[in-house]
Amino acid sequence: MKAFTKINGLAAPLDRANVDTDAIIPKQFLKSIKRSGFGPYLFDEWRYLDHGEPGMDCTNRPKNPDFILNKPRYQGAQVLLARENFGCGSSREHAPWAIEDFGFSVMIAPSFADIFFSNSYKNGILPIVASAEIVDRLFKECEATEGYKLNVDLETQTVTTPSGFSFGFDITPHRKHCLLNGLDEIGLTLMHADDIKAFETKHKAVQPWLFA
């Protein structure tokens, strides 16, 4: 996993609540057996006017001019502003793979769906939960200010706006450590292989039928 420390990135506002992972990456793209290459199909049904299929070259597909990420001013955005319950629905990790591949490394919303939230961390993306008031403020400022960039610092756990307004965010020490150092969680867990084996022996003694 790639590490995340800090960015000063252009923000783009996606003003919809309950954005589900089917919208983030439609099902036809889930047929891939790879982890990469999903970025061009991010929000496919909203982003393009035609129907997308896996393997399609997206450079000449007709784009929906009304979709926020197609606006010239949001090209190159790295911070996605979103509304409540972002990433609800299916557990598909293809959703954060598409978000990361597109170029986002931070998402800020009042709430995220649980599975999507943890999937994001595994892919070097930082999902930040902020109060509805703060998110509302960021949406308004972002829409009003072309080139609106947010400074996101994981070490100090702060987000700072161009006007200097700053707010903190929570993250568990474990996730912070993994993200800052781009650590492979499996490698970390296997350092506790003896604990797992000891647990397994005890578990098997109590519920042997689980190991039939």
Next chain:
Amino acid sequence: MAGKTLYDKLWDTHEVRREEDGTCLLYIDRHLVHEVTSPQAFEGLRIAGRKAWRSSSVVAVPDHNTPTNHWDRDIEDPISKTQVDTLDANIKEFGSLIYFPFKHKNQGIIHVIAPENGAILPGMTVVCGDSHTATHGAFAALAHGIGTSEVEHVLATQTLIQKKSKAMLVKVDGKLGLGVTAKDVALAIIGKIGTAGGTGYCIEFAGSVFRDLSMEGRMTVCNLAIEAGARAGIIGVDDKTIAYLKGRPNVPAGAAWDTAVGYWNTLHSDADAQFDKVVELNAADIEPQVTWGTSPEQVLAVGGRVPNPANEADATKRTGIENALKYMGLQADMAITDIKIDKVFIGSCTNSRIEDLRAASVVAKGKKIASNITLAIVVPGSGIVKRQAEEEGLDKIFIDAGFEWREPGCSMCLAMNADRLSPGERCASTSNRNFEGRQGPGGRTHLVSPAMAAAAAIAGHFVDVRIDTAATAEA
């Protein structure tokens, strides 16, 4: 000290270690695997030169991409076929307890085949790269969906890195009316607490309504916990749980059965357990439900009217209603029963078990689907469900009524195979998600119970199945 919740008991018996910040390693007993969310995980193991920690924990089946008709033609979409072939190869290389390849007589939806083959036991931790893993909470198992990185983590370490959620109790007491089913209860709960209402919680369902439900009905309710935002939904063990398990393959027998049952009977919340949140509904208030929008929380009783955005004060919610009405092609204030449909889908991990097919067949028996219905399909959840339904003659009832009787699979729930809606088509569906494009780009989904779907197929529009059921009962 307060007693323990069922969630506490399941968690505490699986915690391998705990960091200071509360991050835990949780041991995983059962790992369900399907073809869509696993190839990158197996590839990760291969690249790192890792083996599966305990392949006998794995139960696998291809279900999302598999066709539900013309099995003689194999899988025609080459990309789908590659994904299914990749699962075959990965299971062959890494091993499993149970694997039913495409066309195996017991093949079906992972969340249907696992319980019916005794692979889900009370007290287990169960994961799958699939959000509807919540289904298995019906057996007092801690079961939830995970992402592909976590699939790889579980394959390699038999554990999951987790923080404990909060505990919510959803209590529904009283008696359900005739024609009101587990699906309606679940949709009514989602309508009440919203699709984010359960975020951060494990929901325990308790009360007389859940005790009265069959194991199939309980699976339907737990399956939909994720649509309320909760990763897991659980129900305590009772005699029905034990009776369902007895004699199935992979379930302990003899003396081990007695010991296991003794333990399983402790798997319920203590009387003095404390929950972080309690939500109560009255069974008598629950009517057959129909979703009208593009989120499962956008749901109404069948007698209701589509909401008017003008009556919504909250701006984000108002925009949400406007977007949903536009996408769904509905007028504000129109009666649910005036909504005409084009297609009907009876199936999915939510509603494709034998009881679901029986409920739909009661409504369809001796009737014909309406002339405006272009396609009505019944997709059993597994080969076992299909054979049982055929033994009971349900296939004949559906075929006589004009339904197509298909082979098992996920099918039109998420339309990864050829079963899908065309743009603008409207479907009465027993599945779990009415998101934009879920059943095909531009498709419009209304979530209902199997009985309500069958009734809509016969009428050509939504109707109150209770009227239909009463007529059937008199006949």
